[in-house]
Amino acid sequence: MALPPSLEEKSGTPAKSSLKALVLRMLFAVGISFFIAQTNLDYLESYLYDLRVRTKIGNTTSGNIELIYITPQTVQLYKGFPSAKEQTALLKTLAAQQTKAIAYDFNFDETPGNVDDKNVWEETIISTPNTYVASRTTPMKGEEDQLFLQDPLEKVAIVPAPKTTDLVNFAKDGVTRRMILTYQDQTMLPVRLAALVTPQAADISSLRGLFDFYGTDQGYIDFHAAKSYPSTSFEAIRNGQVDLSRFKDKIVIIGTDLGLNEAEYITTPFSRDVMAMTRIEMQANIIDTLIKNSGPIKVSKYINWLFILIASVLTTQVVLTMKPTRGLLVLGATLAGFVLLSVLAFWTLGLWLPMAAPLLTILLCYYFFIPYRLIVENRRSWEYYQKNKLLSQVEELKTNFISMMSHDLKTPIARIQGMTDVILSDNIALSTQQREAVDTIKHSSDDLLKFINAILSYGRIESQGVQLNLQSKDINNLLQEVIRKHEFLAKVKRIQIVSELEPMFPVPVDPELMKQVFSNLVENAIKYSPEDTKIMVSSEETDTKVIVQVADQGPGIPQDELQNIFMKFFRSKNVKSSPIKGSGLGLYLAKYFTELHRGSIFVESSHGNGSTFTVELPIEQGGTHA
Numbered sequence: 001m002a003l004p005p006s007l008e009e010k011s012g013t014p015a016k017s018s019l020k021a022l023v024l025r026m027l028f029a030v031g032i033s034f035f036i037a038q039t040n041l042d043y044l045e046s047y048l049y050d051l052r053v054r055t056k057i058g059n060t061t062s063g064n065i066e067l068i069y070i071t072p073q074t075v076q077l078y079k080g081f082p083s084a085k086e087q088t089a090l091l092k093t094l095a096a097q098q099t100k101a102i103a104y105d106f107n108f109d110e111t112p113g114n115v116d117d118k119n120v121w122e123e124t125i126i127s128t129p130n131t132y133v134a135s136r137t138t139p140m141k142g143e144e145d146q147l148f149l150q151d152p153l154e155k156v157a158i159v160p161a162p163k164t165t166d167l168v169n170f171a172k173d174g175v176t177r178r179m180i181l182t183y184q185d186q187t188m189l190p191v192r193l194a195a196l197v198t199p200q201a202a203d204i205s206s207l208r209g210l211f212d213f214y215g216t217d218q219g220y221i222d223f224h225a226a227k228s229y230p231s232t233s234f235e236a237i238r239n240g241q242v243d244l245s246r247f248k249d250k251i252v253i254i255g256t257d258l259g260l261n262e263a264e265y266i267t268t269p270f271s272r273d274v275m276a277m278t279r280i281e282m283q284a285n286i287i288d289t290l291i292k293n294s295g296p297i298k299v300s301k302y303i304n305w306l307f308i309l310i311a312s313v314l315t316t317q318v319v320l321t322m323k324p325t326r327g328l329l330v331l332g333a334t335l336a337g338f339v340l341l342s343v344l345a346f347w348t349l350g351l352w353l354p355m356a357a358p359l360l361t362i363l364l365c366y367y368f369f370i371p372y373r374l375i376v377e378n379r380r381s382w383e384y385y386q387k388n389k390l391l392s393q394v395e396e397l398k399t400n401f402i403s404m405m406s407h408d409l410k411t412p413i414a415r416i417q418g419m420t421d422v423i424l425s426d427n428i429a430l431s432t433q434q435r436e437a438v439d440t441i442k443h444s445s446d447d448l449l450k451f452i453n454a455i456l457s458y459g460r461i462e463s464q465g466v467q468l469n470l471q472s473k474d475i476n477n478l479l480q481e482v483i484r485k486h487e488f489l490a491k492v493k494r495i496q497i498v499s500e501l502e503p504m505f506p507v508p509v510d511p512e513l514m515k516q517v518f519s520n521l522v523e524n525a526i527k528y529s530p531e532d533t534k535i536m537v538s539s540e541e542t543d544t545k546v547i548v549q550v551a552d553q554g555p556g557i558p559q560d561e562l563q564n565i566f567m568k569f570f571r572s573k574n575v576k577s578s579p580i581k582g583s584g585l586g587l588y589l590a591k592y593f594t595e596l597h598r599g600s601i602f603v604e605s606s607h608g609n610g611s612t613f614t615v616e617l618p619i620e621q622g623g624t625h626a
Contacts, residue, residue, distance in 0.1 A: 025320060029312040029365070036312075036361050037305050045356040046171035050269035052346040053223055061224055062291045064197050065284045066250045067231035069257040070106065074234045082234055084113030084121040090238060090254075091124050091131070097247040100196050101130035103189065105161065105255040105280050106264075108133070108149055118152045125156050130196060134161035134283070136263075138183050161189035163266055163282060164218070176266040179286040179295075181207070182217040190283055193251050194290030201290040208350065209295035220296040220352070222289040225270050226277045229284045251287060255280030296350045304354040311338075311358040315365035320373055331362060416445045468513070468596060472506040475514075475539055475546050475617070482518045483537060486526060493531045497522070504541040507619050513593040514617075517601075518548065520586040521613050525552035528611075544619060545599075551612040557605040565603065566591040590615075 068090075075081060082090075094102055113121070125131050135158040139146040149156045164178040171177075181191050181204055195202035204210065209219045234254075236242050256264055257278050265275040266282050289295050314334060318327045338358060345351040420442040423430070430438065483497050490497050525535045533553040540547050557565060564570050568588040594601045598618050605611035 025316045026313065028369075029316045030309065032361065032365055032368070033305065033309045033312045036308055036357055036364070037301075039357075041356040041360065042166075043171045043173060044360075045354060046166065046173065046175065046177065048355045049177070049352060050175070052343055052352075053269040055343070056347050058347075059222070059224060061228055061284075062197070062288050064100070064249075064251055064291060065229050065287060066247055066252045067229050067278075067280055067284060068234060068237065068252060068254045069231055069278070069280075070234045070255070071257050072259065075258070077235050080112060081110050084111055084117040086234075086238065087111060088117070088121045088124050090234065091121070091128060093237060093244065094247055094252055095124075095128045095131075097244050098249065099130075099247050099252050100249050101132065101193050101251045102128065103132045103134055103161075103193060103251070103253045103283070105134040105253060105283060108153060115152045122153045122155055125153075132189055132192070133158045134189050135159060136162055138162050138180070138186065138188075141184050159189040159192065160186060161283060163279060165266070169213075173272070174267055175272065176268060176282060177220055177223075178213075178218050179221050179289065180216050180218055181210070181290075184215065190286040190290060194287045196251065198291045198293070201293070206293075207290065207295060208293055209297040211298070219289070220298065221282075221285050222292070222294040222296060222350070223269055223285050224288070226268070226281065229281060229288075231281075253280040253283055255283075294350060296346065296352045298352040299354065304357055307338075307354055307358040308361050311361040312365050315362045316369060319366055319369040331366065335359065335362060416441065420445065468510045470508040471511055473509050473511050473514075474506050475504060475509070475548065476501040478509075478511060478515050479518055479537060479539060479548065482515055482522055485519065486522050489523070490526050490535070493526065493529070495526055495529055495531065496534045498534055498536050500536070500538040502538075502540045504539065504546060505619075507546055507617060509597060509617065510593075513596070517590045517593050517615065518550070520590045521550040521615075524586060525550055525554065525611075525613075528552065528554040530554065541619075546617045546619065548615040548617075549612055551610065553610045556607045556609050556611055557603065558607050562603060562605065566601070 070082060078086065091102065111118075125133070133149065133156055135147070137146070138160040147158055147160075148154055149158060160180075160183070162180055164176055164180060166173055166175050166177065179188075179190065181188055187202075187204075191201060191204070200206055204217050207219060210217055211219065230246070232242050237244070255278060258264065259275065262274050264279055266277050266279065267274060268276050268282075270276065311334075315331065318330050322330065339355065342353040342355050345353050420438050423438050424435075424442070479499065479501060483499060487497065522535070522537065529535060529552045535553075536549070536551040538549045538551075566587050568585060570588075591601050594615055594617070599616050601613065601615050603611055603613050
């Protein structure tokens with residue numbers, strides 16, 4: 001619901017005021033959007049991204065990778081780190097199983113052994129197809145000599161396979177989310193290994209989610225939880241404790257899990273623990289992402305700006321134009337829908353939709369504009385209070401004036417009625433014209449007195465209300481008294497009043513007020529009914545109430561006016577132009593006095609088919625105050 005206009009807004013046309021308010025809201029929304037778009041929210045955005053990674057359903061591996069670990073048990077068994085001789089034996093064992101590729105990812109300087117054993121290991125590495133040694137650094141152009149191991153393994157080429165950590169850029173939380181694919185025309189090891197399974201992976205430009213960062217081609221890793229890839233220990237293979245056929249056509253990565261050096265581990269979207277995942281399992285995740293080409297795609301900053309603008313415009317409109325409860329429901333549904341959209345987009349399409357900035361926009365706009373709305377509504381409430389106070393004073397003056405005027409008019413009316421009665425009762429003979437004139441004066445004074453009494457009743461209601469004087473009365477007796485009072489008026493129009501009154505027990509009512517109710521209904525029926533028709537007055541009693549109906553054969557009430565006939569001073573547009581007189585207070589007083597008895601009054605009517613007024617009074621009264 002739109003806010004009511006202030007006094008200043010009323011000074012212009014409604015259309016111009018609405019347009020001005022809309023333009024101001026849009027400007028506010030755009031301003032907030034621009035401010036939030038310039039704010040670095042990488043930490044929060046990355047945290048929300050991690051939540052989507054953790055909850056992703058059905059994210060399985062490709063099944064092309066096996067991991068081999070050198071563990072503390074391995075070191076204990078071999079009385080130290082496995083020697084070059086043991087490494088050679090393992091490499092020959094794996095090569096015999098026709099593996100797709102073998103990659104070492106640990107510090108070769110830690111490997112003990114004499115020069116001869118290392119030379120044999122060197123020759124075995126060189127002669128075994130698709131065998132690689134990972135480098136944890138990425139040399140620049142002109143530093144190609146760094147792409148070989150130190151003597152006596154100087155013939156073994158190494159391939160860069162660095163890890164990334166968000167320490168200085170992006171989220172700055174130490175979590176690994178990105179993979180480096182190329183640097184200065186150098187292709188990283190995971191790309192080479194993935195291309196052995198999926199040749200298309202060698203074409204970097206075809207990979208999903210690719211972006212440039214400081215001269216490198218990077219992408220986001222489609223992470224799996226730790227321990228998602230099959231692994232075995234170094235000694236288990238050497239001791240023949242595993243089925244070696246599992247390594248056929250697999251990419252085998254050999255690394256360490258000694259728990260001694262943080263450099264051997266990474267933190268992931270799944271866990272911020274410093275040893276959440278080993279380096280070789282990170283490499284497995286990168287390779288698998290390239291094999292499946294499932295890297296998440298982070299949408300452009302322009303999409304982010306669009307979401308921010310939509311969120312700010314929507315929140316501004318909702319806060320300033322809707323009721324608080326409805327507004328909260330709309331914003332809550334919007335938040336839930338946006339979160340669901342972002343999650344489903346990530347799960348099904350691998351799209352990283354921005355969440356932090358739009359959500360922050362909604363919160364900021366809400367908490368910024370709510371105080372503004374409260375200030376505006378408080379100002380308007382004060383204006384309405386002042387207006388209502390003034391109107392109340394005017395209404396009180398009007399009511400007092402009407403009551404005073406009506407009361408003072410009763411005295412001259414009484415004198416006129418008294419004089420007409422004296423003239424009519426005098427023995428002096430009057431001419432026909434004189435008698436008609438006196439009768440006209442008498443009837444006019446009677447009509448005026450009825451109008452004055454109605455005004456006085458209305459004034460009494462408006463000022464201090466009406467106090468019930470309950471007495472146990474038979475409703476039928478009250479109805480018969482009212483009918484007798486109006487028989488003469490009915491005979492003038494040749495209208496027959498037919499009564500069907502069921503015997504009933506007395507009920508507590510204020511007899512004077514209820515007689516006024518019934519009189520108003522019967523008198524209206526006579527006034528608005530054509531000549532030579534009937535009026536039906538009936539009564540009946542149920543277990544809980546007394547029902548009185550007054551039905552006529554008059555013109556009826558138009559359907560669009562039925563809801564207004566009990567309003568004070570209301571008269572139908574059809575009778576305003578007719579000679580039928582009325583104050584518009586009769587039905588209002590009838591409704592007021594009936595409801596004062598905790599009863600109800602209603603009408604059934606259709607234009608041209610007469611009207612039936614029904615009064616229902618409870619047999620037991622619940623109270624006596626107005």
